[in-house]
Amino acid sequence: MFCFLLASFMSLASTPAPAPAWRTPFENDPAGNTTATYAECVAYYQKLAAAYPAHLHLAEAGPTDAGQPLHEVVLSADGDADPASTRRKNRRILFIQNGIHPGEPEGIDASMMLTRDLLQHKSLLKLLDKVTIVLVPVYNIDGMLNRNATTRVNQNGPAAYGFRGNARHLDLNRDYIKQESRNARSFAQLFQKWQPDVFVETHTSNGADYQYTMTLIATQHSKLAPALGSYLQGQLLPALYKSMEQKKWPMTPYVDFEGQTPESGLQAFLESPRYSTGYAALFNTIGFMPETHMLKAYAPRVHSTYDFLKTVLETVDAQAPALAAARAQAAADMAAQATFPLTWALDDSQHETVQFRGYEGKMKPSEVSVQPRLYYDRAAPFTRPVKYFNTFKATTTATRPTAYILPKAWAEVADILRRNGATLEPLTREVTIPVETYYFEDFKTTPKPFEGHYVHSQVSLRTVPETTTFHPGDLVVYLQEGAPIRYLLETLEPQATDSFFAWGFFDSVLQQKEHFSDYVFEDLAADLLRREPALRERLEKLKHDNPAFAANGRAQLEWVYLNSPYHEPGHNRYPVARWLGAGKL
Template identity: 30%
Template structure:
């Protein structure tokens, strides 16, 4: 099989070394941070896709379409007796045949290989309930929402596997356990490749025939009584916890899967009316086909009639999550010219359904993409379920290489517009990162130097360059930022903010080949 590796998915967070990071983990010392330079948890970004790292990985998914995706982590949770825990996609909107294959044939074979060939104890990912010092009463998995990449990937009609090495083991032991788990998965993948290829193709055909379903109102499955190994840890230096060889089986409630209490059949298409351009761009980032309606047309639809809306009091990943309740109401609607049409007869229809449906548990509405529309109580939910596809006239909307960074900033891969002002920034002296456990203060440097240039004008700061450009800056729109290879995302975002303050209304980012 062909193997593709993303060795460091979060380079900025990985380089943010500090002894206070993951202090209970058993080495190495120091380690980086979970968040990227935007302060985003990348493994919660796979619906809204706001980080450049996630966008790059989504692009790779579309390019190579892997049949197995492995997400390799180190867990820092309960003290259990396993070298590694794992989870396949836990989404409740998966193809049922692929889901059954993973749980009934693929995982049992991998577990057997891990035990017999490599001598490792592995179990479904989860954590014990909190106890008062006695034995735990239950072992429960984490979440089914596709904001997490291992859950998301299953929506693409392929299989995924989360790997969580036990953080209280020494670093070398964690690496060896992870290596064995990857090899066991690959061996089973190759052994069952014909079966898996047929299942993936059948799952694709189901969606191309418009027969997909969205699972919602999801709940943990009923508990199953089973034995789970309870481990013991010892205190090391500082806050470090060290695994011991002591573990014992305890019978308890085990819940490691979710079920949808309701299923919603996909419509023939979704029509998006009145939403921002960012919605279309995000759909296309996921590889979802979007077409534009050329002429107005009357169609049979189902509307999501909102009965209740609540917004989280606390911000999470830069958003206050929105929860909608409501029901579907059948009727007709006149779709205006320019409406975006998302056919449900495409291979990424499960992804589209989770992004667009009002009943979805991790939709774009949840991540505030529809807040502007929903602020008008008379406007209604901006996505209509088209139940019959008429003889409408549409035009394709090819992906234009533009990826939203943070409006009005875009990353472009093509040639910049004529007349654009190119602002280059290179790192002439890397300097050293200063240890700072408070990520909110941003990355701090000692002895770092950047050089900003536009034409013949140069400056050691962007503010200085803007002052030198003067009136010419306002006369030459847009501005294209061209960063060198050692310029960080945080520095680019700060530059975008300064350009925004200077009155630049369109800011583009373009990477030069290294």
């Protein structure tokens, strides 16, 4: 308790206590175990907006599945809430989002306090001279309204909190690419409007027990453009870790072990684009997920989140020119890049070493099953070096086409692309052109639904050059400078981890619509094999190499059908074409 009180005092010592009228519900609880309700949170920002209109702009930013609007809070030195004007003033944009998992509400309370302090203290307001903050007070409004005291069974407070799922029972931190929820659609429009330099989404961890209150997921540097990854690793992250240590909140990378104890080493979190920081990385935005430790009391978790957000603001302010240069170089490099990674694997041949502050993991009999169970002995703390595996290597790549062509029938996909900054140009005339077409050879599908989908992975493709006719209204997406190039590749290349194909947007092409009756097709197949000796030769080889196939008449007939002109051309054919030509259609 003494350590918590000392850390909290150090955290807030430089900021005078707020007047009673400006205390948040968290601050009004002597035990520090209360988080604001949704109504209290919105009312607090409305009160701030009314009192400080010269610096805070509050607006509705689109619908959510709960029927309540998403809110956009803009904090600036001069009240400028226009993204274009902000960029002309060469200000960095820091986007903070809270409450995606409302059972992890530290960021909601910390941001209320930090926003007030920035507005009420001139020494802090100066931090907005070079940085504009865009803040979503609560993202998963649906879940925050579903308040309870039981669903976070592993968590130490607060007394009541929201639920992880939204009104459609979706985990919004798996919805950034597919954007099924109205929340995600409104977020995407807000994100594209501001195109932030740094994105922070606040969370609480699950998992092992250890000494840290704050852990951190940063955008996986291997996935970023080299200039941006180098800046993140070499300048931004060291400054954040150093400043948090000075504020008495030592941090560690997010704790993810191969086993349940750190001896096997920490593994960096690989956030694919379904997650917030993975989505942000597609647009050269550095992302952070601060994860406070679930077993620490709620008050230190809020205060450490407050200090982390303040530290990010201070660091972005101090490093504004370097951050701007790194992003500009990343954009220039991407505009010239020809080959892009789509899937990744941990590179276990490379590691760093970090000093990890943990508790000894031990075994004792379970009172439930009498079997050995793991526990962490807080009477046995340790600090020891552990390996930190923080490098990933690309396992699948794709070359960048001049354009993708999306048939107009796929309107849902077109809507998502537009929402995320892509320009789709409809053809005004019929064109017949050479393109690359993918055919699905194989893929794996999850046996149970995940976030409402049977997700595909390990996609094997056959690439076929074809001359194809496209019609007026079909949509051309050029991958030129200024386009969201990496986003387009990672959604429209079906082998990418979180492609639209992976999430089932194109599943209808996987089902054959026409077939044959055996007794009718037998004669057609025999005639076809007589007329095409090469096809007969391939069939005989398959029979020779595979006795089971040779003994299965139905399988042979099916094979002939699939390799005949009678097989429908759209079956297993990916409908998005790759055009490699020059100029524009």
